Each structure stands twice: as C-alpha cells, then as structure tokens.
Amino acid sequence: MFRSITNKLAFLTTVMVSSLLLLSMLFMTLYFETYYENVKRKALWENLVEFSEVTPRSPESFIGDITDYEAKNSARLFIYTRSGDLMYMSSKGGNVDENSIYILRSFFNDIALNEAVKDELYGTSGISREYVEETRGIKYFLSAVPVSVLAIDDSIAISISSMIPIRESAETIKQFFIYLFIGGLIVTAMISVVVSKMVTKPLRKLAKDASKLASLSFVERDTSKRSDEIGDLDRCLTSLSSNLQLALEDLKSKNLLLEEDLNRKDMLEDQRKNFIRDISHELKTPLALIQGYAEGILDGVVIDDSKEYLGIILDESRNMEALIRDMLELSYTESEAFSLNIMRFDLSKLITETESAFKGIRQDLTIESWIYPEVEIEADKEKMTIVLRNILKNALTYTGTNGKVAISLTDDESVMGPILKVTNSPAFISEEDLQNIWVQFFKKDKSRQRVKGSSGLGLSIVRNILDKHGFEYGIRNVTTLDGTKGIEFTVKFL
Known part of the structure; x- marks a missing residue:
C-alpha cells in the first residue's frame, strides 16, 4: 500500500491534519x-x-x-x-x-x-x-x-x-468539537486523496519518462508549462533527454571512428608483417644467387665461365639496388617529410619523353600514343615523372606476348580537365586482385617468381604521390576495340 507515493502523501496528510484536530479537541477538553x-x-x-x-x-x-x-x-x-x-x-x-x-x-x-x-x-x-x-x-x-x-x-x-453559562458553553463546544473532529477527519481524508493524486500525477509522468531515459529511449517530450518545482523538474528532464541523445549519438560516432581506427591498426599490422615477409623474400633470392656464384668462383668451380658468373652477380646486385631504391622511395612518400614542389609544366611533353625512354625494352610489344599537345598542369614535376615511369613500367611488365600498350592524354577543361589513360593488352586481373593492386609487394604472380623483374612497390609509390596531389585515379579490366581483354589505368588531373 505504502509503496505508492500517492498513498503515502494521502496518509501523511490525513495523519497531520487529524493530529492537529485531536490536539485542538484535547485543548478544548482540558x-x-x-x-x-x-x-x-x-x-x-x-x-x-x-x-x-x-x-x-x-x-x-x-x-x-x-x-x-x-x-x-x-x-x-x-x-x-x-x-x-x-x-x-x-x-x-x-x-x-x-x-x-x-x-x-x-x-x-x-x-x-x-x-x-x-x-x-x-x-x-x-x-x-x-x-x-x-x-x-x-x-x-x-x-x-x-x-x-x-x-x-x-x-x-x-x-x-x-460561571454556569461558561461551563455550559464549554460543554456544548466540547460536544460540538467531537462531531467536528469526525467530520474533519473524513473531509481531510477525501481532500488528501484528491490533492495527492493531483500532485503525484505529473510525478508519475516524470517517472515514466525517466524510465524511458533509463532504457535509452529518447523520444520527443512535451515540456510542462507549470511554473512550480515540478515544471522545473520536467524542463530539466527534457533538457537531460536532449543532451543524452546528443551525447549518445556523439559516442556512437566516436565508437565507429574507434572501430575504424582499430581495424586500420589491424590492417597496418598485417601490412607490416606482410612487408617484413615480402622484403625478406625479395632479398633472399638475389642474396642466395650472389652468394652461390661468388662461392663458385672462389672455389675454382668455374674458370672459363667466370665472366658469366660475375655478370649474374652484377645483375642481382643491380636488382637489389633497384629494390632498395624503391623501398626508400616508398618510405619517403609515406613519411611526414614528404612534400611537393608545385609548379606549372607541360604534361604532354613529359609523357612523350617518358614514353621514349621505354621504347625498345620489349621488342614484341607495340606502343601507341595519342597525346593532346600543350596540356599544362600544376603539380610536382619530379614526382609526376616517377608516377609516369612506374605506370608504364607496370604496363610493359604485365602485358602478354605480342601485346600492345596504348597511351592517351585528353584535355577538356570545361568538363573535368586532363585525363591520362594507359591501357595494356592482353592482360587481366581478377576483381579480388584489383582490390590489392595498390598494396606493397603485391604481385599478380602468386608464386612470386622473379621473371617479371618487378619489386611490387611501384603502384604503392604511385598511389602515395597521387593521393598527395589530390588527383583521382583508378584501374580496371576493359575490352579493347579488337576484342582483346586488357587493363586500363586512369589518372584525372582535376
């Protein structure tokens, strides 16, 4: 019964008023x-x-x-x-x-x-x-x-x-006060119940709203127009609901960011492990060749073919040098010290010069180009040279026998600006591999044989440089005009 504040309030009010009436009756009597x-x-x-x-x-x-x-x-x-x-x-x-x-x-x-x-x-x-x-x-x-x-x-x-009239009056008042006490007790009980319900009704509503807040249910509330303490409490509860909702939404967004950071941390840890494994593999092969051929020369196993052995040792040393150079370049592009020297230069001319440097590398390939003349952009010329070289090197390396590499540069400033496309065919990369093409040491060749002469760092360097410039880029599988499957690399110089 007394768990309800309505019953408690009604009971306490009745007891207090009844006590006051009882004390008054005792005073009248005594x-x-x-x-x-x-x-x-x-x-x-x-x-x-x-x-x-x-x-x-x-x-x-x-x-x-x-x-x-x-x-x-x-x-x-x-x-x-x-x-x-x-x-x-x-x-x-x-x-x-x-x-x-x-x-x-x-x-x-x-x-x-x-x-x-x-x-x-x-x-x-x-x-x-x-x-x-x-x-x-x-x-x-x-x-x-x-x-x-x-x-x-x-x-x-x-x-x-x-004193007889006084005594008679006192006795009459005493008798009347008994009836007054009984009537007052009944009226007080009725009024107490009504008043307690009026007082506790908004409190029950506030308790219901507070229960919803406890269950993190932030529904819109109609703020009370009362000017008393209950109205103040209702407005405070509304403000609390709004603040908790904002805080919870902020906490959820921060949790998502934290989850993304943790996932990114795990991904970076996996990349670090893979990097160590891959770099160990990449260095292990040339070092083993160098060591084997050097021991053969020292042990006198070969006499007439020593120049051939020394040539192999020199080639492997150069491969290691290229690998280390690429690693240093990648490390630099990922560091905070990496900065750009922005200038305006002729992109058409830079592409033509880079293309000329790669002609004759593979005699079985055909290189075709459609370069829009005098296309100027604002970028770091030295870094863009690295980008173009790595893209062309990757295209030449992963093109099938008797294939073709097509280079095009268009310029439409009214729409999206200069666009570079490098397409090599025949070539194909699975959708799964396309997602990992930018990862360090990723090679389409799962056996990681060194027949292609690629370190697997070129496209990672390209990605870092283009991201630093803010240029859009992408790679996809395409079908050329002659029906051959190929791979198209695109850069938008916006």
Whole structure:
C-alpha cells in the first residue's frame, strides 16, 4: 500500500491534519473552560473599572448605566454604600437570586472582619473574589471597585457573574468539537486523496519518462508549462533527454571512428608483417644467387665461365639496388617529410619523353600514343615523372606476348580537365586482385617468381604521390576495340 507515493502523501496528510484536530479537541477538553473563565473575568473587571471612572451621574443615568453593563456582560451590578446599604440596581427590578444575596453577605462579612481586604478595596482600584455556592457547587465571580456617587469613593460597585453559562458553553463546544473532529477527519481524508493524486500525477509522468531515459529511449517530450518545482523538474528532464541523445549519438560516432581506427591498426599490422615477409623474400633470392656464384668462383668451380658468373652477380646486385631504391622511395612518400614542389609544366611533353625512354625494352610489344599537345598542369614535376615511369613500367611488365600498350592524354577543361589513360593488352586481373593492386609487394604472380623483374612497390609509390596531389585515379579490366581483354589505368588531373 505504502509503496505508492500517492498513498503515502494521502496518509501523511490525513495523519497531520487529524493530529492537529485531536490536539485542538484535547485543548478544548482540558483547558478551554479555564481559558474562557480567565477571559470572562478580565472582561468583567475591565468593564467594571471603566464604569467606575464615569462621574458625576444622575440617579437615572446610574440606573441606565447599570442596566447597560448587565446586558453587555451577562452579570448583575449593584451599588452599595460603604456601610452595606443598597443604593442602586438595574431597572430590571429587585429579582435578586438567593446565591447573589449570599455572596454579597459573604463579601461584606470579609470586609467587616478583615481590614486587609478593606484596605485592598479602598486603597487600590478594587478587588476580585471567587465564591462557590456550597449546595450545588456553582462558582461565582465577584468584582468590587470604589465608585463616586455623592462624594469621592463614597460607594462600592459590585459585579456578580455566575460561571454556569461558561461551563455550559464549554460543554456544548466540547460536544460540538467531537462531531467536528469526525467530520474533519473524513473531509481531510477525501481532500488528501484528491490533492495527492493531483500532485503525484505529473510525478508519475516524470517517472515514466525517466524510465524511458533509463532504457535509452529518447523520444520527443512535451515540456510542462507549470511554473512550480515540478515544471522545473520536467524542463530539466527534457533538457537531460536532449543532451543524452546528443551525447549518445556523439559516442556512437566516436565508437565507429574507434572501430575504424582499430581495424586500420589491424590492417597496418598485417601490412607490416606482410612487408617484413615480402622484403625478406625479395632479398633472399638475389642474396642466395650472389652468394652461390661468388662461392663458385672462389672455389675454382668455374674458370672459363667466370665472366658469366660475375655478370649474374652484377645483375642481382643491380636488382637489389633497384629494390632498395624503391623501398626508400616508398618510405619517403609515406613519411611526414614528404612534400611537393608545385609548379606549372607541360604534361604532354613529359609523357612523350617518358614514353621514349621505354621504347625498345620489349621488342614484341607495340606502343601507341595519342597525346593532346600543350596540356599544362600544376603539380610536382619530379614526382609526376616517377608516377609516369612506374605506370608504364607496370604496363610493359604485365602485358602478354605480342601485346600492345596504348597511351592517351585528353584535355577538356570545361568538363573535368586532363585525363591520362594507359591501357595494356592482353592482360587481366581478377576483381579480388584489383582490390590489392595498390598494396606493397603485391604481385599478380602468386608464386612470386622473379621473371617479371618487378619489386611490387611501384603502384604503392604511385598511389602515395597521387593521393598527395589530390588527383583521382583508378584501374580496371576493359575490352579493347579488337576484342582483346586488357587493363586500363586512369589518372584525372582535376
């Protein structure tokens, strides 16, 4: 039952209000009569003193004032001489009850027998006494003050009031308060339930929204228009939802970047391992040849063919030199120190010069070119020379017997600028190999035989240089006009 804040709030409110009503009832039962008597005595005394201060007055005025006093205070008022003779009473007549006569006699007996009482009466502003009627135990309150009638303080004004009306009023109020307590308890319980539901309804909504936030469900919320603390909490929850959604989206994007970095790290680690393996393989073969032929010469195995052995050793040394040069070039293009010396130069002329350097390398190949004249670009001329040489070398190396290499350079500045295409045929690369063509030491020849004389680093160097320039490039399988399958390398100098 008390797990619900609605029930808790209703219960606590009912208990608090009920406790307040109960305390009020206890006060009425135990102290109200005494409190009422004290208030009545004080009022009677103050009104009697005020009556005694009004002088001089005619007999008619005296009687009228006495009647007004009695009506106002629900008490009897008598004017006596100092000797105890009655001078004035109200216009109601002489109907004086026996208890009042008894009290008046007792009062005058106290004055006659006790000089201290007399001194207190005439020496100060007056006295107050409480008398109890012995037969029925009724309490009476008497107040007496000196009053001037014919001379200063020649008379005594005595007010007598019964406490019976006070007791009856107190008893009536006590009985009424019991019903008031029961009715108040019922009304309080009903109001507490209604109010608690009104208060907890928005709290239940906030709890529901908070539960959605806990499950990372960031749906749009209608912000409360309330201006109280619940409204402030609702707006804070809305702001929290928005901030958490942004933070989660940012975290997801960073996780994706982190995952990409980890994948890239794994890829680089694999490339590093492959690089070490490949470079070991590439160096192992020429070193073994050099070592074998050198030992043959030293051991005198060959005498007449020593020049041939030395020629093989020289060729392998040159291959190792070329490999090391390519490795240094690749390492440089991948380092932060790699920079470009941008200048404007004639690309058509550079392609023609590079093409001429490769003519005659393979007698069985035909090199055809369609070079658009005077095509100028802004790039690093030295680095672009390396790119062109590696592309042509790769095309010549991986073209079949009696094949053809076609070189074309077009220029359409209104569309996309100069485009270089180098196509060699017959040649073919599988789609899987096309994805790895830019990887270091990748060779189409899986057995890694050295019949082609390629280090496998040329296209990696080309990729780094073109990426640094920001040029677009690509390689694909094509079919030439004569129906032969070939490989086309494209560079867009945009």
